[in-house]
Amino acid sequence: MARVRLAPLTSLTQTRYVLHLSDGKRLVLFRLPTIESPKTKDKPRARNDANGWSYYAMEAECPHAGGPMKDSSIDIEDSAYIVSCPWHAYDFNVETGESSVGIKACTFPVDVRDEEMVVVEYTSEKLGEKVELVKLEAVSEQMKLKKSVNGANGATATNGAGAGGETDTAPIRYLDDNATVCEWCAHILNTSNPEHKIELTAHLFKLFTEREGTDKPMVIGDRSNVDLPDLPPRDGVKDVNRQAVPKPGRGGTQKSRINMLHALANIEQWAIDLAVDICVRFAKFQTNSADALGLPRAFFHDWLKVANDEAKHFSLLRTRLEELGSYFGALPVHHGLWDSASVTAHDLRARISIIALVHEARGLDVNPVTIDKFRKAGDGDSVDTLEIIHNDEITHVTTGHRWLTWICAQEETDPVQVFRGNVQKYFRGPLREPFNAEARLQAGLDRRYYENLSGYEGVQPA
Numbered sequence: 001m002a003r004v005r006l007a008p009l010t011s012l013t014q015t016r017y018v019l020h021l022s023d024g025k026r027l028v029l030f031r032l033p034t035i036e037s038p039k040t041k042d043k044p045r046a047r048n049d050a051n052g053w054s055y056y057a058m059e060a061e062c063p064h065a066g067g068p069m070k071d072s073s074i075d076i077e078d079s080a081y082i083v084s085c086p087w088h089a090y091d092f093n094v095e096t097g098e099s100s101v102g103i104k105a106c107t108f109p110v111d112v113r114d115e116e117m118v119v120v121e122y123t124s125e126k127l128g129e130k131v132e133l134v135k136l137e138a139v140s141e142q143m144k145l146k147k148s149v150n151g152a153n154g155a156t157a158t159n160g161a162g163a164g165g166e167t168d169t170a171p172i173r174y175l176d177d178n179a180t181v182c183e184w185c186a187h188i189l190n191t192s193n194p195e196h197k198i199e200l201t202a203h204l205f206k207l208f209t210e211r212e213g214t215d216k217p218m219v220i221g222d223r224s225n226v227d228l229p230d231l232p233p234r235d236g237v238k239d240v241n242r243q244a245v246p247k248p249g250r251g252g253t254q255k256s257r258i259n260m261l262h263a264l265a266n267i268e269q270w271a272i273d274l275a276v277d278i279c280v281r282f283a284k285f286q287t288n289s290a291d292a293l294g295l296p297r298a299f300f301h302d303w304l305k306v307a308n309d310e311a312k313h314f315s316l317l318r319t320r321l322e323e324l325g326s327y328f329g330a331l332p333v334h335h336g337l338w339d340s341a342s343v344t345a346h347d348l349r350a351r352i353s354i355i356a357l358v359h360e361a362r363g364l365d366v367n368p369v370t371i372d373k374f375r376k377a378g379d380g381d382s383v384d385t386l387e388i389i390h391n392d393e394i395t396h397v398t399t400g401h402r403w404l405t406w407i408c409a410q411e412e413t414d415p416v417q418v419f420r421g422n423v424q425k426y427f428r429g430p431l432r433e434p435f436n437a438e439a440r441l442q443a444g445l446d447r448r449y450y451e452n453l454s455g456y457e458g459v460q461p462a
């Protein structure tokens with residue numbers, strides 16, 4: 001067993017790090033508040049415990065199918081931390097690697113008794129090889145929020161779309177403690193200031209996860225009590241039709257790269273609205289099965305997590321635009337994604353099929369190409385941003401696949417056929433190659449879903 005030296009204890013301040021080791025393996029290091037329980041109360045301090053924090057290391061790839069454990073959700077169960085893989089939700093005890101589904105993840109003891117150096121005790125698969133740390137990479141969980149979101153840094157104009165939108169000078173408005181998930185989602189949809197929208201979205205996800213498992217979980221609520229906008233309002237952008245949006249170009253010039261980042265930021269802002277909309281619009285969904293099941297709370301957790309990720313993405317892209325001397329709102333944008341939401345507003349299966357499994361999956365195809373353009377241009381900071389986004393987007397397609405599969409399992413239908421039928425009905429034109437088959441498969445989409453598939457031609461059939 002090798003003792004791999006990581007970093008001084010005082011320099012570790014984030015919740016998660018990816019450890020790149022010299023034998024090519026990657027681990028995730030978790031830094032989590034020490035759990036006080038009757039079992040541990042009178043025991044001497046464990047060697048992975050210092051100053052109220054406990055440290056755990058496990059393999060970075062989920063042993064089920066390679067999902068990114070750095071993006072796992074973390075819960076406490078029976079006084080132990082349980083991390084759930086973002087792809088298919090297999091859960092692992094972060095200390096022992098044991099899972100309720102029977103497979104085991106590799107975990108590695110962490111020793112933090114010496115403040116000078118945190119050490120992970122690691123056994124390489126390459127016997128006899130001396131293993132060292134190559135890179136310690138903090139996992140970004142942070143939104144890049146502006147210092148003040150109460151109007152001072154807001155956008156400067158409004159497109160006036162939709163009713164009930166705030167203006168850029170209105171202060172951010174939080175709902176009270178009793179507000180339901182549906183009330184929050186409707187409030188976010190009606191919020192036109194992008195900085196307010198991302199801050200409220202992050203706040204809602206935090207609220208939901210913090211109260212889950214307590215005796216006061218958030219009430220999901222009902223869409224009949226709230227006003228949903230036909231088109232969520234936007235401050236500070238000129239909304240035009242798709243053809244009037246500037247062509248991004250090939251990424252060879254800064255202007256072209258700004259165009260690309262601006263277009264992506266626009267998509268991310270719509271993606272926030274789409275993720276909260278699915279929670280409120282389908283809050284009372286019931287399956288077409290004899291027992292007419294409603295949606296479990298995990299459904300709302302998953303889509304609020306997606307919304308939170310999209311808010312993070314928007315904040316990263318907006319920040320990157322500003323670092324490059326531009327800003328979000330400098331170019332016209334279109335709302336094509338929302339059009340796809342409107343035509344699928346009546347059916348959750350159609351909504352998931354078109355938004356998550358067509359549009360988001362398309363992102364998996366094109367992201368690597370876009371990242372390559374930025375890399376060739378030497379724009380490493382944008383590459384870092386786009387890689388965070390790409391990895392998150394795989395988990396979003398997984399979320400769509402998981403819930404379509406869940407509905408179909410209750411209704412005894414075939415998710416591949418349900419998906420293909422929805423594309424033929426609600427998506428215009430063919431699904432275009434090339435496909436990123438590997439990323440799609442990671443998300444659960446094998447070729448049966450998308451090969452040789454075309455939507456309708458011309459005007460959408462009634």
Ligand code: FES
Pocket residue numbers: 062063064065066067085086087088089090
């Ligand atoms: S549960 Fe992790 S990849 Fe399937």
